[in-house]
Amino acid sequence: MVQRLQAVKKDQLLGLDTFSEEEFRYLALTIQDKHNALVQLSEQLEDEVERKTKELQELNETLEEKVRDAVNDLQLKEQLLQQQSRFAQMGEMLSMIAHQWRQPLGAISASTVGIQTKMALKKYDMEEASDREKFESYLTKKLEAIQEYVRLLSDTIEDFRKFFRHEKERKVLQINEPIERVLHILESLIEKNSITIVKTLQSEKKLAVLQNEFMQVVMNILTNASDALVENREERREVSIHTYDTEESVVVEICDNGGGISEEIVGKVFDPYFSTKDEKNGTGLGLYMSKLIIEEHHDAMLRVNSEGEHSCFMIKFLIDKKVQGTA
Numbered sequence: 001m002v003q004r005l006q007a008v009k010k011d012q013l014l015g016l017d018t019f020s021e022e023e024f025r026y027l028a029l030t031i032q033d034k035h036n037a038l039v040q041l042s043e044q045l046e047d048e049v050e051r052k053t054k055e056l057q058e059l060n061e062t063l064e065e066k067v068r069d070a071v072n073d074l075q076l077k078e079q080l081l082q083q084q085s086r087f088a089q090m091g092e093m094l095s096m097i098a099h100q101w102r103q104p105l106g107a108i109s110a111s112t113v114g115i116q117t118k119m120a121l122k123k124y125d126m127e128e129a130s131d132r133e134k135f136e137s138y139l140t141k142k143l144e145a146i147q148e149y150v151r152l153l154s155d156t157i158e159d160f161r162k163f164f165r166h167e168k169e170r171k172v173l174q175i176n177e178p179i180e181r182v183l184h185i186l187e188s189l190i191e192k193n194s195i196t197i198v199k200t201l202q203s204e205k206k207l208a209v210l211q212n213e214f215m216q217v218v219m220n221i222l223t224n225a226s227d228a229l230v231e232n233r234e235e236r237r238e239v240s241i242h243t244y245d246t247e248e249s250v251v252v253e254i255c256d257n258g259g260g261i262s263e264e265i266v267g268k269v270f271d272p273y274f275s276t277k278d279e280k281n282g283t284g285l286g287l288y289m290s291k292l293i294i295e296e297h298h299d300a301m302l303r304v305n306s307e308g309e310h311s312c313f314m315i316k317f318l319i320d321k322k323v324q325g326t327a
């Protein structure tokens with residue numbers, strides 16, 4: 001019968017009398033079988049598409065969850081690194097405060113001992129008006145000196161408190177202001193290590209910054225410079241700080257003559273836990289956190305270059321025209 005159907009010419013298919021009833025029935029059954037097969041194939045295809053779509057959705061959900069977990073892990077890691085860096089910096093500052101307090105505490109002690117000694121030796125006869133007046137004058141001077149020393153101690157604590165206070169809002173300011181504050185905090189360290197600071201603070205544009213975070217960056221760079229100078233130079237220790245404006249940016253350059261940075265490590269200085277100091281003196285987080293603060297929190301740029309015995313860190317902030325003219 002198949003041969004019979006195949007033998008029918010194409011033009012004969014137009015005539016209904018070409019096929020017998022049995023042949024029509026066979027043809028109908030064949031078409032029905034093909035139709036059923038196509039329906040079954042279509043249903044299988046729909047089931048397969050549905051299954052693959054479901055797998056894809058599950059994969060996307062799993063991927064999204066993994067991405068969220070990875071982002072959360074990264075954020076947690078950054079928070080932990082920031083805390084670790086902050087604690088290390090607090091330790092350094094406490095050491096500086098201890099050194100900074102030594103002189104005024106010694107002066108207060110000397111003043112009180114002097115007063116007690118004069119009273120014990122009865123240098124003044126309180127029965128005599130002239131001696132009483134001299135003692136009152138002497139006591140007033142000593143108390144004024146003690147009061148000034150106490151003020152210095154209080155200022156140091158206030159600087160420390162402000163420096164580590166958590167910031168939520170940006171402050172509009174000229175970039176020279178926080179730099180001057182850091183130099184004041186590091187005054188005793190700079191003096192102790194015989195470092196000359198050369199300032200050329202020419203920037204006049206205003207920026208909206210997280211002031212304490214920016215101060216941390218400047219402090220990290222300056223303390224690293226101090227360490228390099230102490231390690232590599234016995235004389236003419238110098239750090240230059242230059243701020244200036246371009247048409248589109250505010251630039252801060254901090255350079256030192258502490259021996260430079262070798263080509264082998266200049267590309268690693270911003271890596272977490274990378275440090276050329278021993279474990280006692282360095283965590284390797286300061287410059288990593290500095291780069292994070294500048295580039296992630298301020299959408300700015302932090303770069304380092306080294307030439308000869310000089311190392312220079314450059315921070316570049318883009319100027320926001322809306323900030324200019326803000327009080």
